[in-house]
Amino acid sequence: EFSRAPHILNYVGTKVTLRQGDGSLVYSIVPPYPALLHEYSASSRWEDALRLCRFAKDQCLWACLAGMSMANRELTTAEMAYAASGELPRVQYIKFIKTQPSKESSLAHMLLFSGLIQEAEATLLQAGLIYQAIQVNINLFNWERALELAVKHKTHVDTVLAYREKFLQTFGTKETNKRFLQYAGGVEVNWEKIQAKIEMELSKEREKAANASESPPGFVVLQTLLLQYDIIVSVCSKFYEPASRSISSS
Incomplete structure (x- = not known):
């Protein structure tokens, strides 16, 4: 549509002014939908955002809405946006997030969804959900x-060893990792006991979440702030600790 190497001179609202390679000016109009979608997202008007995407019938808009809503932890809107984009695995994962027994687990899996693995693990560990942190790594x-x-x-x-053994059997290989060989000899792997322990862990998490929901609002807010602070400290320490060691050694 435009000549080689055009330059944008002005961009106001939906109107764009470009200068083409030969010096001539070209005026163009862009759709207003992206700006509207951003406005709706910034003001948490998710129903309006969904209506806009349905009206525009643009896959790019659906993709933008999916990212915006997920960043704002608006799972229902994100699920609908990913479904409209044909991203069924992501839809299934969002459904899985919704079934988590506690807010900490939901937050951790939202972080995993965004590729923030260390932050997700730190969230679970700071909440005392050790098994869940182990299972995430498995x-x-x-x-x-x-x-x-x-x-x-x-x-x-035993849970880690059991899943590791199952993984190796799937690919028809034998254990070669020295650490796993070290613990395999002294730990009994019993799937019935493992499943019972896992169910007990999940039950404890549900009970803890139920008790937290009955706590005074101010106490819950304080717990959340302390958890977020601990997560930030834990994640940052992983980055600064190697640097401090190198400085001290020099």
């Missing part, structure tokens, strides 16, 4: 980290 095939957490907190070592 699901991501971070086997050594899963075993490290299990050994450190002295829980679910």
Whole structure:
């Protein structure tokens, strides 16, 4: 539509002024939908945002709405936007997030959804959800980290070994990791006991979440702020600790 190497001179509302390579000016109009969508998102008018996307019938708008709503933890809108974009695996994961027994687990999986693995793990650990943090690493095939957490907190070592064994059997390979070989000899793997422990962990999490919902609003807010502070400190320490060691060694 435009000549080679055009330059934008002015962009106001939906009107754009461009200068083409030969020096001539070209005036163009862009759709108003992206700006409207951003406005609706900024003011949390999600129903209006959905109506706009349905009216415009533009996949790019649906994709933008999905990202905006997920960033604002508006799961229902994000689910509908991803469904309209044909992103069924993401829709399924959002449904999975909605079934989590506690706010901390939901937040952790939203962070995982955004690729923030360390932050998700820190959220679970700071909330005392050790098994859930271990399971997240198992699901991501971070086997050594899963075993490290299990050994450190002295829980679910058999769970990690069991899932690791199942993983290796699926691919028809044998264990070669020295740490796993070390613990495999002294830990009994019993799937019935493991499933019972997992169910007990989930029940404890549901009970804890139910008790938290009955707490005074001010107490819940304070708990949330303290949790967020602990997460920030935990994540930041992972970045600054190596730097401090290198400075001290020099």
